[in-house]
Amino acid sequence: MARYTDAKCRICRREGSKLFLKGDRCFTDKCAYERRPYAPGDHGRARKKFSDYALQLREKQKLRRTFGVLEKPFRNYFYKADKQRGVTGTNLLLLLETRLDNVVYRMGYANSRDQARQLIRHGHFTLNGHKVNIPSLRMRIGDEILVKEASRKVPVIQEAQQVIARRGTPPWLEVDGSQHKGKLVAVPTREDISFQINEQLIVELYSK
Template sequence: MARYTGPVCRQCRREGLKLYLKGDKCFTDKCPITRRNYAPGEHGQGRKKLSNYGVQLREKQKVRRYYGVSEKQFAKYFSMADKMEGIAGENFLKVLESRLDNVVFRLGLAASRAESRQLVNHGHFMVNGSKVDIPSYLISVGDVIEVKEKSTKSSKFKELVEGHQGNVPQWVEIDTENLKGKIVAEPSREDIDIPIEEHLIVEWYSK
């Protein structure tokens, strides 16, 4: 399935909550879901009772859009999490949180996950001293992520990090002076920003 390229705010309206896809705009009165908190389209304001299938589908789509992952990747990550020890739903969220584009965003080195994917694609980051330009690259505990030396000359990154201080989750550390971050623990379920009922996604893939 191709990546969605339309207005991203429509995705938030479709799911009925902020997915924080537009960075700073999501925290202002200009956020469309603040002004039009109903689904887009001609029948968006109509009330519709969802079946169990519909509830599971909406939860899956919400999480997939939140992390900006394709349908194929999403299913692959669930299959990976399902084979791990522990609770499948929590493992699944940990895998999604471990993507390089998400980690870059969590460190405050990008204003949104979409911007983070673009910056990673353009080769602005290094992992353990080697350039990585694959947003889906999975990070492990102990890995060090840093802005490439040539890119540190841009004031953009330091401005982003300084504005993001206090919002960095406990499983990562950020060196704002050197624009370098380290994974100090596995992602925590409590650090997820939006309400997610992962058991619904487990039920969806368990059919």
């Protein structure tokens, strides 16, 4: 499986936007993008004129890298979103938002989506009472995530719960911190998706 091993902060600088790939560090003055808000490399500060295709590509890469999805699965998400009723771009965002790894991150049980994927693969959570280790599972209304009792003292989970207040919990999720569980109570809307993305450019890219 392809795996990015370089510094994650370079991704944010390359895409020209904070993608919050480093967890709580992204909310501090140590954030590399805040200190150097330009593309990495010798010519990162050069003024560039982007074509329509380049703008569409960068927007696609930004969304794909935010959720940590490889190119082929991301394309499949788009095709699935295109077949659904409604606006294709919004459908795409909702499919990504309701992935299990993203929901675990949004609930505050991981500091980043990468960390959430690792914790899920290691079997630290149950979904509706059953062991789960597939980060890409799509959650539905009423699905409940529970941190296993033996995993509640895992340092990274405890640390994530302490800093969740920095980013907050979205309204479509219900989290019970004392019971170490959370539930998907509603389908997220476009207004619930706070990060800056122009999904219409992605639709235009794949529609060529």
